[in-house]
Amino acid sequence: EVQLVQSGAEVKKPGESLKISCKGSGYSFTSYWIGWVRQMPGKGLEWMGIIYPGDSDTRYSPSFQGQVTISADKSISTAYLQWSSLKASDTAMYYCARQNYGDQLYAFDIWGQGTMVTVSS
Amino acid sequence: AIRITQSPSSLSASTGDRVTITCRASQGISSYLAWYQQKPGKAPKLLIYAASTLQSGVPSRFSGSGSGTDFTLTISCLQSEDFATYYCQQYYSYPVAFGQGTKVEIK
Numbered sequence: 001e002v003q004l005v006q007s008g009a010e011v012k013k014p015g016e017s018l019k020i021s022c023k024g025s026g027y028s029f030t031s032y033w034i035g036w037v038r039q040m041p042g043k044g045l046e047w048m049g050i051i052y053p054g055d056s057d058t059r060y061s062p063s064f065q066g067q068v069t070i071s072a073d074k075s076i077s078t079a080y081l082q083w084s085s086l087k088a089s090d091t092a093m094y095y096c097a098r099q100n101y102g103d104q105l106y107a108f109d110i111w112g113q114g115t116m117v118t119v120s121s
Numbered sequence: 122a123i124r125i126t127q128s129p130s131s132l133s134a135s136t137g138d139r140v141t142i143t144c145r146a147s148q149g150i151s152s153y154l155a156w157y158q159q160k161p162g163k164a165p166k167l168l169i170y171a172a173s174t175l176q177s178g179v180p181s182r183f184s185g186s187g188s189g190t191d192f193t194l195t196i197s198c199l200q201s202e203d204f205a206t207y208y209c210q211q212y213y214s215y216p217v218a219f220g221q222g223t224k225v226e227i228k
Contacts (some may be wrong), residue, residue, distance in 0.1 A: 035217070037165075045157075045165065045208055045219040061216040062122065095164055105212040107155035109176070111164040 002026035004034075004096050004112035011118045012086050019082035020115045022096030029077035030054040033099040035108060036070060036081045040092045048094075051079055052101060086119045093117075123147050125211050127220025133228040140196040142207055142223045149189045150213035156185055156194045159222075160205045168207075169194065199225070 035050035097108035
């Protein structure tokens, strides 16, 4: 079964660092992009960025560039989203999702279950 | 960046109704548009890609149309399990963008 399994919920204080993960299985991890999507409480979906684990090519939304870092470790089929200094406004559900690779972009066909990040003093 | 405007933001409908949701892109995106369904507490689920291609396993009461800048999602005969929030997404170019969402509620 093709699936993306994300790490568990996190509760952090402002200023702390955090790295959440997304592990792919059931398919060739290095042949698909992995994207990250934010959903703040009661709000819509926001595309944050995407990485191609095959060569670590990474693209960011201008809204998130410099605010987060996306990385991947293809040896363990895992992508990451990290913050160096969290803010209360980072409180949200974060989803990873798979995108096919090719000479065009594709829709997200497989989604992780989401990781809830709560930042509160 | 390409902007997506989705409407309406919410609608009330009854089981058996025909429902239409629209998305407009700020510039032409050919057919690089997808539709997702999200139920409370769950991850989004891909319904339609390439504007009109049904994802495997998605009921045929869902259909998509459009190209260029104007797109439509239609649910031909609303079922109880279809009450959810729907999002469109342009994937013509980075940064990818989602519409604001349409919440389909029970009348």
